[in-house]
Amino acid sequence: NKYMDLYDNSHYRLNILTNEWVLVTPHRTKRPWQGKKESLPATQAETYDPSCYLCPGNKRASGDTNPNYNEPYSFVNDFSALLPEVATEEHQNNLMQAKSESGICKVVCFSPDHSLTLPVMRITEIEKVISLWQKEYKELGNLPDINHVLIFENKGAIMGCSNPHPHGQIWAQKSIPTEALKKCTSLEAYWNQHQRSILEDYIQQEIEANERIISLNNNFVALVPYWAVWPYEVMIAPIKKLTSISELDESQKRSFAEIIKTVTILYDNLFETSFPYSAGINQAPTDGKDHPEWHFHMSFYPPLLRSATVKKFMVGYEMFANPQRDITAEQAADTLKQLPTTHYSQNPN
Amino acid sequence: NKYMDLYDNSHYRLNILTNEWVLVTPHRTKRPWQGKKESLPATQAETYDPSCYLCPGNKRASGDTNPNYNEPYSFVNDFSALLPEVATEEHQNNLMQAKSESGICKVVCFSPDHSLTLPVMRITEIEKVISLWQKEYKELGNLPDINHVLIFENKGAIMGCSNPHPHGQIWAQKSIPTEALKKCTSLEAYWNQHQRSILEDYIQQEIEANERIISLNNNFVALVPYWAVWPYEVMIAPIKKLTSISELDESQKRSFAEIIKTVTILYDNLFETSFPYSAGINQAPTDGKDHPEWHFHMSFYPPLLRSATVKKFMVGYEMFANPQRDITAEQAADTLKQLPTTHYSQNPN
Numbered sequence: 207n208k209y210m211d212l213y214d215n216s217h218y219r220l221n222i223l224t225n226e227w228v229l230v231t232p233h234r235t236k237r238p239w240q241g242k243k244e245s246l247p248a249t250q251a252e253t254y255d256p257s258c259y260l261c262p263g264n265k266r267a268s269g270d271t272n273p274n275y276n277e278p279y280s281f282v283n284d285f286s287a288l289l290p291e292v293a294t295e296e297h298q299n300n301l302m303q304a305k306s307e308s309g310i311c312k313v314v315c316f317s318p319d320h321s322l323t324l325p326v327m328r329i330t331e332i333e334k335v336i337s338l339w340q341k342e343y344k345e346l347g348n349l350p351d352i353n354h355v356l357i358f359e360n361k362g363a364i365m366g367c368s369n370p371h372p373h374g375q376i377w378a379q380k381s382i383p384t385e386a387l388k389k390c391t392s393l394e395a396y397w398n399q400h401q402r403s404i405l406e407d408y409i410q411q412e413i414e415a416n417e418r419i420i421s422l423n424n425n426f427v428a429l430v431p432y433w434a435v436w437p438y439e440v441m442i443a444p445i446k447k448l449t450s451i452s453e454l455d456e457s458q459k460r461s462f463a464e465i466i467k468t469v470t471i472l473y474d475n476l477f478e479t480s481f482p483y484s485a486g487i488n489q490a491p492t493d494g495k496d497h498p499e500w501h502f503h504m505s506f507y508p509p510l511l512r513s514a515t516v517k518k519f520m521v522g523y524e525m526f527a528n529p530q531r532d533i534t535a536e537q538a539a540d541t542l543k544q545l546p547t548t549h550y551s552q553n554p555n
Numbered sequence: 556n557k558y559m560d561l562y563d564n565s566h567y568r569l570n571i572l573t574n575e576w577v578l579v580t581p582h583r584t585k586r587p588w589q590g591k592k593e594s595l596p597a598t599q600a601e602t603y604d605p606s607c608y609l610c611p612g613n614k615r616a617s618g619d620t621n622p623n624y625n626e627p628y629s630f631v632n633d634f635s636a637l638l639p640e641v642a643t644e645e646h647q648n649n650l651m652q653a654k655s656e657s658g659i660c661k662v663v664c665f666s667p668d669h670s671l672t673l674p675v676m677r678i679t680e681i682e683k684v685i686s687l688w689q690k691e692y693k694e695l696g697n698l699p700d701i702n703h704v705l706i707f708e709n710k711g712a713i714m715g716c717s718n719p720h721p722h723g724q725i726w727a728q729k730s731i732p733t734e735a736l737k738k739c740t741s742l743e744a745y746w747n748q749h750q751r752s753i754l755e756d757y758i759q760q761e762i763e764a765n766e767r768i769i770s771l772n773n774n775f776v777a778l779v780p781y782w783a784v785w786p787y788e789v790m791i792a793p794i795k796k797l798t799s800i801s802e803l804d805e806s807q808k809r810s811f812a813e814i815i816k817t818v819t820i821l822y823d824n825l826f827e828t829s830f831p832y833s834a835g836i837n838q839a840p841t842d843g844k845d846h847p848e849w850h851f852h853m854s855f856y857p858p859l860l861r862s863a864t865v866k867k868f869m870v871g872y873e874m875f876a877n878p879q880r881d882i883t884a885e886q887a888a889d890t891l892k893q894l895p896t897t898h899y900s901q902n903p904n
């Protein structure tokens with residue numbers, strides 16, 4: 207490897223989408239770990255749990271009852287952080303500045319089956335989840351006061367998820383939030399200069415280098431970004447620019463479902479555990495403007511570092527200085543791509 | 556309260572030091588918590604632990620032996636993330652950009668006594684810790700290739716701390732890291748416009764408002780910043796601008812020690828547990844330039860939200876959008892300032 211010196215020494219890498227740097231310190235993994243061990247997630251759940259507020263037909267905390275849904279199902283979050291109506295107020299008291307914010311929060315159940323997760327769902331079932339995401343992105347995005355729609359999943363108790371029923375969330379809101387704004391800025395600057403998607407050009411370079419690619423199909427790529435922060439961070443993106451998931455045709459939707467399944471299977475196989483992560487889809491704002499510069503992508507931020515019970519802590523230095531990682535993106539990619547593509551629970555032994 | 560509408564509704568607040576917004580959603584605490592519970596930290600440790608690599612006279616992982624120190628003691632981290640010598644290399648392959656980084660990582664033992672923590676140390680002992688921080692900040696900062704010195708403490712297993720022996724860390728480095736740079740930019744912009752410290756003016760407004768002040772002494776203030784991200788986030792700062800801890804005179808050092816003790820006692824008393832946090836001191840870069848715009852401050856980022864075992868998760872929405880908090884800064888300040896100022900372990904009952 208012609209950059210061996212760099213990869214053996216501490217260095218910074220630039221996230222071209224947020225324009226922020228991550229510190230990479232490859233030799234740090236040699237340090238012994240005597241710190242916190244997470245408890246392992248509970249083993250295989252039942253397909254139906256009478257006490258689960260997301261299972262079909264069950265009562266939720268709000269008192270509402272879920273329909274007997276048999277496809278992906280969405281509803282307004284009973285404890286929405288953002289509400290459609292707020293007293294609009296600006297509070298500009300010199301150095302204390304506030305502004306009100308409105309929005310809609312929804313829950314998306316991926317399946318009626320309480321025991322499933324994305325890696326063990328069928329591809330056709332994942333396609334239906336994507337279809338519901340598309341519908342929500344379009345409908346919410348069309349509302350007059352919704353300029354940004356964030357679709358995400360917190361998976362696993364250590365990611366703050368309080369219910370193992372397969373589900374994700376959508377927070378749709380009036381403002382464009384910080385992380386999205388950073389990406390808007392970088393995508394737009396490159397587009398204005400080159401009339402091309404920065405992500406499309408980057409993906410092309412990645413495919414040529416073939417050092418960080420995890421999976422590739424007709425329409426999508428999964429890779430460990432050059433600037434990955436989380437140990438086994440992965441980004442899934444269409445190889446050719448699509449501004450949002452609403453542009454996916456049937457064959458692209460299939461490719462997207464396939465690659466989501468592949469990545470989450472590799473994750474589960476890494477430590478033979480139901481792999482925790484937060485995943486989010488960044489895509490064009492829904493502010494009514496055209497966004498030719500946008501290139502949607504789904505990022506997975508998984509906390510585990512050494513094993514199913516030892517995670518990476520983003521604390522101290524990371525909070526006051528900048529993110530820092532202990533293995534290189536190339537090491538993570540090497541490990542992930544060598545794993546079997548069949549889920550470990552489906553092994554004959 | 557004249558801003559009741561705002562405080563009852565979701566809103567954004569601006570962090571004037573980083574120029575980033577935090578989403579405040581006060582009604583979210585009504586949501587029941589069925590998610591992860593942390594395990595409680597082990598009860599009171601021994602004053603000496605033969606297996607601890609930080610206790611005086613013990614062997615460390617590297618094979619070195621600690622001296623029989625009886626005052627705060629610092630040494631170079633055996634598993635430093637940053638090293639003084641690196642092959643200097645820029646890797647500017649178009650959209651994959653990297654640059655090497657050098658530095659020095661140190662460990663600072665606060666006390667020879669394995670069982671102590673800042674809140675139960677004597678004020679004179681905390682003053683000695685501050686003196687050692689001053690010495691390190693000056694000595695490291697004077698090195699030719701060190702332009703930034705970050706002093707921080709990760710406290711508690713849930714903050715990634717692997718050893719309960721009272722200690723903090725110092726990561727000194729060539730580059731000025733992201734979070735520090737953001738603050739440099741805001742402090743400088745305000746200084747250029749007003750010839751005043753933005754933090755000094757803000758603190759004056761906070762003292763007048765008296766809604767978020769936790770503690771005040773002759774020289775220092777402790778408050779929940781208007782833009783706090785973590786539930787019980789606190790900032791300690793000198794009321795009058797000091798660019799770095801090296802400018803502290805003896806009486807200011809005493810005030811700093813006193814207020815550190817007060818804040819950490821309130822923390823421990825909140826849930827009657829040894830309160831976990833990451834604390835960091837942001838101060839003037841050591842790049843050889845004058846930094847009249849700087850105003851040093853120590854921030855505490857504690858993860859606990861509802862109890863000693865239920866923390867706030869910065870996941871999903873927070874990772875892909877922006878930080879979000881569930882209680883207002885005013886609620887947090889109210890709670891903290893009403894707590895007893897004597898450590899709960901020293902109660903007669």
Ligand SMILES: O=P(O)(O)O[C@H]1O[C@H](CO)[C@@H](O)[C@H](O)[C@H]1O
Pocket residue numbers: 241518519520521522523524530709714715716717
């Ligand atoms: O250096 P330590 O205490 O072993 O490690 C801890 O602090 C570091 C600096 O904040 C973090 O990067 C690590 O993730 C954390 O576990």
Ligand SMILES: O=P(O)(O)O[C@H]1O[C@H](CO)[C@@H](O)[C@H](O)[C@H]1O
Pocket residue numbers: 360365366367368867868869870871872873879
């Ligand atoms: O909405 P939930 O699943 O109850 O809550 C979870 O996701 C939210 C959005 O990422 C976070 O703000 C919470 O801290 C987390 O516990």
